[in-house]
Amino acid sequence: MATDHELRLRERLTRLRSLNLLGGTRLSAELEKLQRQLERIQAGPTDEEIWRSVELARHQDRPYTLDYVERLFEDWVELHGDRGRADDAAVVIGIGRFEGRTVALIGNQKGRDIKERTKRNFGMAYPEGYRKAMRLMELAERHGFSLLSLVDIPGAYPGVAAEQHGQGGAIARSQALMSRLGVPIVTCVIGEGGSGGAIATALADRVLMQENAIYTVISPEGCAAILWRDASEAKKAAAAFKPDAVHCLELGVIDGIVPEPEGGAHTNPDEAARLLGESLREALEELESIPADELKRRRRAKFRSLGVYA
């Protein structure tokens, strides 16, 4: 099936190949990356490969936001609190030096051991987490810092207090604020892109996904429980709603796939970080020369074009 994305990738490949003499290693790396994306799209992932992505995206050793920050940032300063009522540890915010520029970063953060997992609520944010993110977005806008967001959340926390504190409204307003920013925004889904909790910080100029990340409207278990009336049918649900990076690229939901080391990001976090850093830098470089109003206009136009109907 020759999708628009396939055609666009082919076009870029041809263009890059004809520039072979001008570029050095960077160009050939880019070529290799595009070639690999094209091959995966042409093949199309099988149901088994989709489920493998679900497992890798949730792997307990998979690098989290702070693992990448440590490897990619200099002079990182983590900031805390939503300036209202709490500091949600499931969301990390801060500013740091990335490839020679100060950027603002928002990331979902899971815990490594049981103590940290509890502290970070298994990566599931409360409304306070989105308000904390919004506070950083405002800071970025004020000072002209580009905004990076790393998404890795099973879903927004489904609890009584979360509802009382306005979970739905917080997710809506976080997206609305992102649609108003005049600074470049790059998002990468680095693990689980779980539903409303994920989209709250993913209304970006460039949305990327790591090769084995997943992006879903509902967890495979949740979907199975509703449509199959049996949560153990999660594998079937995942095969049906296709949350893998290749399908997301085909549907136009993401702009590119970030390669991972063979076997998944957890097998070599340093290499995974290098590959992620490269993609983030490239995306930022493409965006930084675009005037604020134009960025905002294009960002909204992109999201307003998403959907398939007759």
Add this chain to the structure above:
Amino acid sequence: MCPHCGHHFTMRARARIASLSDEGSFSEEAADLRSEDPLDFFDLRPYTERLAEAEMKTGLGEAMVIGQAVIDGNGCELAVMDFSFMGGSMGSVVGEKFSRACDSAAQRGVPLVSVTASGGARMQEGILSLMQLPKTVCAVEDLHDAGQPMISVMTHPTTAGVLASFASLGDVIVAEPGALLAFTGPRVVQQTTREKLPQDFGLAEQNLRFGHIDAIVPRPELRAYVSRLLRLFGSNGD
């Protein structure tokens, strides 16, 4: 509405439009939009079969009806959801219709009134249904940039993806009494967390108490309430 206890029964989209707008003023837009099946989605039954059945059952092409209307002499755009069509779930067509309603309002220089009733995003469209959240959010922001307000009327139920997108972005948000307005509904919260739920968990009354909505307006008073808002927003500089 029950004349004895005041309970608000589900109201169909056409009946809602008739109850809010001046007689004969409604002119529907984008009525011919239909869902596709981009994922070839099949659970216990194919998505296309569910769609066909919903259209036969409801007489509607999708879970949202949009169009131009006049409420008590005030021109506006209406975007009204119908819970009977696949639980009012939001897929690509609902997102596109809402998006067009925002554009129509902006072009004609009138406010948008949305009436929601939805279980959330439509799972059968996978990640594309999640993308209707940012899509509708961007549409509201474009409407706001064009200087027009949005009045959001939340009816039972307004949950998940619709609550977490355009419905929560109204300049004024009103709800019907007893409506469930929650990102996560009580059953899932209970099952996941085993927490004891307060009696009015997620209901309009709790949302008002916690500051998430502006008012609870019983159905018979809704038209007058909305028309008062339309007059206030419209009289600035006219």
